[in-house]
Amino acid sequence: MQLNRILVINPGSTSTKIGVFDNELVVLEKTIRHKPEEVNQYKRIIDQYEFRKQVILSVLDEEGINISKLSAVCGRGGLLRPIEGGTYEVNEAMIEDLKEGYNGEHASNLGGIIASEIAKGLNIGAYIVDPVVVDELHDLARISGVPEIPRKSIFHALNQKAVARRAAKDLGQTYKESRLLVTHMGGGITVGAHVNGRVIDVNNGLHGDGPFSPERAGTVPAGDLVSLCYSGQLYRDEVMKKLVGQGGLMAYLDTNDAVEVENMVEHGDKKAKLVYDAMAYQIAKEIGSMSVVLEGKVDAIALTGGLAYGKAFISEISKRIDWIADVLVYPGENELEALNEGTLRVLQNEEIPKQYPNFVE
Numbered sequence: 001m002q003l004n005r006i007l008v009i010n011p012g013s014t015s016t017k018i019g020v021f022d023n024e025l026v027v028l029e030k031t032i033r034h035k036p037e038e039v040n041q042y043k044r045i046i047d048q049y050e051f052r053k054q055v056i057l058s059v060l061d062e063e064g065i066n067i068s069k070l071s072a073v074c075g076r077g078g079l080l081r082p083i084e085g086g087t088y089e090v091n092e093a094m095i096e097d098l099k100e101g102y103n104g105e106h107a108s109n110l111g112g113i114i115a116s117e118i119a120k121g122l123n124i125g126a127y128i129v130d131p132v133v134v135d136e137l138h139d140l141a142r143i144s145g146v147p148e149i150p151r152k153s154i155f156h157a158l159n160q161k162a163v164a165r166r167a168a169k170d171l172g173q174t175y176k177e178s179r180l181l182v183t184h185m186g187g188g189i190t191v192g193a194h195v196n197g198r199v200i201d202v203n204n205g206l207h208g209d210g211p212f213s214p215e216r217a218g219t220v221p222a223g224d225l226v227s228l229c230y231s232g233q234l235y236r237d238e239v240m241k242k243l244v245g246q247g248g249l250m251a252y253l254d255t256n257d258a259v260e261v262e263n264m265v266e267h268g269d270k271k272a273k274l275v276y277d278a279m280a281y282q283i284a285k286e287i288g289s290m291s292v293v294l295e296g297k298v299d300a301i302a303l304t305g306g307l308a309y310g311k312a313f314i315s316e317i318s319k320r321i322d323w324i325a326d327v328l329v330y331p332g333e334n335e336l337e338a339l340n341e342g343t344l345r346v347l348q349n350e351e352i353p354k355q356y357p358n359f360v361e
């Protein structure tokens, strides 16, 4: 079998995770942490591009990885225009949208750009896999009740699809024939209804939709939010921070660290218990609602992300949903592996890479 050496890059807000794989075999996995003063000196996330690229190249050099041996480079894709899931070749139209931050600022906007720059010098392919804007919603799911505000698909597509494939395999099925509810529970929380390999409904995990999370508000009563916006007490950025970054556990308990919250609960903190239980309650409610999207025909419910390490938290959710279907737990996220697998499917000719459309022409 042909040996493919693939470099994968997952830029996050405070770190850049990189991996080098020989086909499925992990050669290197590394989390490069960035000090706030290093990243905060740049006005826009995109301005961090050269700094992050150089850090990646230095780490590869220190680890003895000769980049001239690479077969492809893959980055986590960002807030592009809505596209269906899969592996995409990085092209000029995509680079333009990533640079502009077409759908907003997000650290993953850097992934495709850095992958492309490294690949260009080596004359090899650059790819992204299942970016956060994967949009496979069915038409019913787009209607919100306010025509100017359609519901959007912004979610942890990369990890959700990787976990869905894994769950389907564990059930003895293929992803394309399965009906699954997948819940990613990290800094943000998204619950997706996966039918035959497509995510036909999902909450927008970035902008105020679905359960609250360690640092996001989720759905809040709309009328009261409008009153807050027009109270004259807050700037737009301050309201946005209440929804994304400073919402959820952060707002109630001043931490986004669920391990810390579990310690508070263990030490008898009643407020921490109420808020933590409420987060589990809202997640269960969202899963219940998505089970209706699948008309009750659910092969399994998969729970994943960092919060899935919390055994008591998983029990709190499971007791409300295990009547719907079996609950499978896959703690953590396997985004580097998922980027590698998506690239490998293309290099091994199992999948044709998709082309990001030139929306301007």
Ligand SMILES: Nc1ncnc2c1ncn2[C@@H]1O[C@H](COP(=O)(O)OP(=O)(O)OP(=O)(O)O)[C@@H](O)[C@H]1O
Pocket: 156, 185, 186, 187, 188, 189, 214, 256, 257, 258, 259, 260, 305, 306, 307, 308, 309, 310, 311, 332, 333
């Ligand atoms: N062993 C554990 N028990 C309970 N919670 C945990 C454990 N390990 C991590 N977590 C919690 O998981 C959350 C972070 O999850 P994760 O690492 O998936 O998020 P992220 O990658 O920062 O954000 P996102 O997944 O939204 O992109 C934090 O609240 C963290 O405290």
Ligand SMILES: CCCC(=O)O
Pocket: 132, 154, 155, 156, 187, 188, 189, 190, 204, 205, 206
């Ligand atoms: C929901 C999209 C990914 C993220 O949490 O930033």
